[in-house]
Every structure is written in structure tokens, then in C-alpha cells.
Amino acid sequence: MLQEMAPFSYNHTNTQDMWYVLIGIPGLEDSHPWISIPICSMYVLAVIGNSFLIFLIVTERSLHEPMYFFLSMLASADVLLSTATAPKMLAIFWFQSMDISFGSCVSQMFFIHFIFATESAILLAMAFDRYVAICHPLRYTTILTSSATGKIGIAAVVRSLIICLPFIFLVYRLRYCGRNIIPHSYCEHMGIARLACDSIKVNIIYGLTVALLSTGLDIVFIIMSYTMILCTVFQIPSWAARFKALNTCASHICVILMFYAPAFFSFFAHRFGGKTIPHHIHILVANLYVVVPPMLNPIIYGVKTKQFQDRVMSLFSPISTCC
Numbered sequence: 001m002l003q004e005m006a007p008f009s010y011n012h013t014n015t016q017d018m019w020y021v022l023i024g025i026p027g028l029e030d031s032h033p034w035i036s037i038p039i040c041s042m043y044v045l046a047v048i049g050n051s052f053l054i055f056l057i058v059t060e061r062s063l064h065e066p067m068y069f070f071l072s073m074l075a076s077a078d079v080l081l082s083t084a085t086a087p088k089m090l091a092i093f094w095f096q097s098m099d100i101s102f103g104s105c106v107s108q109m110f111f112i113h114f115i116f117a118t119e120s121a122i123l124l125a126m127a128f129d130r131y132v133a134i135c136h137p138l139r140y141t142t143i144l145t146s147s148a149t150g151k152i153g154i155a156a157v158v159r160s161l162i163i164c165l166p167f168i169f170l171v172y173r174l175r176y177c178g179r180n181i182i183p184h185s186y187c188e189h190m191g192i193a194r195l196a197c198d199s200i201k202v203n204i205i206y207g208l209t210v211a212l213l214s215t216g217l218d219i220v221f222i223i224m225s226y227t228m229i230l231c232t233v234f235q236i237p238s239w240a241a242r243f244k245a246l247n248t249c250a251s252h253i254c255v256i257l258m259f260y261a262p263a264f265f266s267f268f269a270h271r272f273g274g275k276t277i278p279h280h281i282h283i284l285v286a287n288l289y290v291v292v293p294p295m296l297n298p299i300i301y302g303v304k305t306k307q308f309q310d311r312v313m314s315l316f317s318p319i320s321t322c323c
Contacts, residue, residue, distance in 0.1 A: 018102040018176060020195075024092045025287065026183045027280040035284075036093035042291040043086040049298035050075035056308060063308075066144040067133070070126045071301060073153055074119060074255075078294035081115040084108060085290040089185040105187040106171055112290075113189060114164040116263065117214055121156035123256055124218045127225040128152075130249050135232045163210050170206060174198045183279065185287050219260060226253070251300045258296060262289040 024032055057063045057072045088108070091097040100108075132143050167189050174196035182191050193203040226249070233245045266286045302308045 019099050019180065020102065020105050020187070020192075021098045021181045022088070022092055022100055022185060022187070023098060023181060023183055024089075024185050025280050025283045027278075028284070032093040035287075036090055039086065039093070039287060039291055040090055042288075042295045043082050043090075046082045046291055046294035046298075047079055050079045050294060053298045053301065053308075056312070066149040067126065067129050069149050069153065070122055070129060073156070074122045074126070074297065077115050077119045077122065078297055081112070081119070082291050082294045084111045084115065085186045085287075089287060089290075092185055100187070102176075105182075105192060106168060109171070109187040109189055109192060110164060110168055112186065113167055114160050117160035117164055117210075118156055119259060120215045120218045121159055122153075123252075123259060124221055125152050125156060126252055127222040127256075130252060131225040131229055133248070134229050134245050159214070163214050166206060170203050171196075174200065174203075184283055186290075215260075215263075222256060251303075254300050255293070255297055258293045262286075262293075 023029070025035065028035065053075045054072050057068045057075075085108070088097075088100070129144060132140050136143065171189065171192045174193065175198045176195060177197040179195045182195070184191050189203065189207055190200075193200040229245075229249060233242050236242050236245065262285055266282065266289060302312070
């Protein structure tokens with residue numbers, strides 16, 4: 001199959017004529033149909049769960065607060081991230097539809113990195129929201145006004161756009177001369193760059209710089225926020241009040257761990273773990289990463305947030321009453 005598809009792009013240096021072959025999960029080709037079942041199920045649940053979460057936030061006036069505005073942005077990003085990757089992934093698993101044009105591959109690469117950077121910025125904004133709510137509760141409404149919340153959301157998107165646009169130019173500047181097989185289920189920056197005949201030193205340096213100065217700084221500021229939150233919480237004399245304050249942060253902390261842990265595993269495995277981590281494990285984790293956190297985020301917030309539980313009960317109570 002791969003040998004038949006390879007001639008599509010062999011000896012083509014014009015990017016408009018190039019086609020790539022995404023082979024899915026290397027070494028687990030025979031298991032693709034079985035792997036597709038949980039991935040498809042998680043993708044469907046992610047889209048339904050996050051869409052329902054956005055619907056609740058938009059329609060319920062009591063949820064028109066900064067925390068839920070950021071949560072709706074996170075849910076939208078989750079839908080986009082899983083939709084940018086899962087359909088092509090499933091097409092590979094089900095129909096062996098492995099070929100993808102250079103332009104489509106670069107577009108997918110851009111959206112994956114852009115959405116990831118945006119989600120990281122949104123998680124930082126949510127950490128700042130919790131910091132203000134717990135450490136400066138009396139100033140919460142004056143600091144996080146509707147205008148300020150909107151500007152933070154726009155800044156998160158604009159920042160991600162600025163740092164991810166260079167990825168497009170970095171892969172287009174390279175010269176390609178025949179290699180067209182990507183051992184992955186979707187297109188990533190380094191996956192494309194490694195197929196070039198030119199030096200990719202600039203691509204490697206820029207990728208590491210973006211990871212350290214954007215996502216890395218986001219993590220540092222999130223840790224700082226929660227350090228100050230914990231210092232404030234443990235100064236509260238009442239244990240009940242401490243528990244209530246920590247409970248408001250629990251769902252966000254779970255989402256942060258789910259988002260960053262597999263992302264950094266994939267990032268470092270892609271660059272430094274080639275000989276120690278089996279390649280199929282790295283690709284499998286990368287595939288699960290784009291569907292598992294988006295699926296679990298609505299569940300975590302639904303379980304931990306009383307406003308969501310009350311709203312869901314109010315939506316379905318007329319049905320149970322009629323029945």
C-alpha cells in the first residue's frame with residue numbers, strides 16, 4: 001500500500017504537487033480497526049459533551065461569569081482540536097485513506113499547534129480567574145469585568161496566532177525531494193520538517209523556543225497562581241471554608257494535568273525519546289491526547305460544578321415529570 005502511494009510525491013520539489021502518506025500507528029496497522037472503536041466513541045462524546053457545555057453556558061444567565069466564559073472557550077477549542085484530527089485519523093483506520101496533500105497537511109499542522117497554544121492560554125486565564133476569586137474576592141467584579149474578560153480571551157487567540165503562523169513559513173521554506181511517508185496519524189510541525197532535504201535547525205530551535213516561552217511560561221504562571229491560592233487557603237481558619245475554596249479549583253487542576261501531562265510526554269518523546277520510547281507508544285498517546293481530554297473536560301466540570309448540575313436537572317425535569 002505504501003509503495004503504491006509513494007509515487008504521488010516522489011521527485012516533486014513543488015509543494016503544490018506533493019502528497020504525503022500518513023500511516024497511522026506504526027507497528028499496530030493490524031489493530032487499527034480495534035483502536036478506531038474507542039477513538040471514535042471518545043470523539044463523538046467530546047463533540048456532544050462540549051457542545052452541550054457551551055449550550056448550557058450560553059443559555060443560563062447565572063453562568064454568564066468570567067470563569068464560565070473561559071470554560072466555553074476551552075470547550076470550543078476542545079471541539080476544534082478533536083475535529084481537526086479525529087476524522088482523518090478514523091479515515092486512515094477504517095478506509096486506509098492515508099494520502100494527504102502538502103497544503104492540507106500544513107493546514108492541519110497549523111490548526112493543531114494554534115488550538116493547543118490557545119488552550120494553554122485559556123487554562124492560564126482560568127488560573128488567574130481562580131486566583132482573583134480566592135485571593136481578592138472583594139475586587140473580583142472590578143478586576144474581571146466583561147470588558148477585561150473579553151480582552152483576555154482575544155489576547156489568548158491573538159497570541160496563539162502570532163506564535164503559530166511562523167510554522168507555516170518554516171515548512172514552506174524547506175526544499176523537499178521525494179520522502180513523503182509520515183509515521184503518524186496527523187500532521188505535526190516536526191513530522192513535516194523531517195521529510196525535508198534542507199537543514200531543519202531553525203525549525204527545531206523555533207519549536208523549542210515556542211514550547212518554552214509560551215506553553216512553558218503558561219505553566220510557570222499557573223503554578224505561581226496556585227501557589228498563592230494555596231497560601232491564601234491555608235490561612236483560612238475554618239476547615240469547611242478551606243475545603244470549599246479548594247473544591248472550586250479541583251476541576252481546573254484535573255483539566256490542567258490532563259492537558260499538559262500527555263502533551264509534554266508527546267513533545268519530549270518526539271524530540272528526545274526516539275531510542276527509549278517505542279514509536280507506536282508515542283503515536284498512540286498522541287492520538288489519545290486529542291480525544292481523551294476533550295471528552296473528559298465536560299464530565300469533570302459537570303461533576304464538580306453545582307450550577308451545571310442544577311441546569312441539567314432543570315432541563316430534564318419536565319421530561320421526567322411528563323413521563
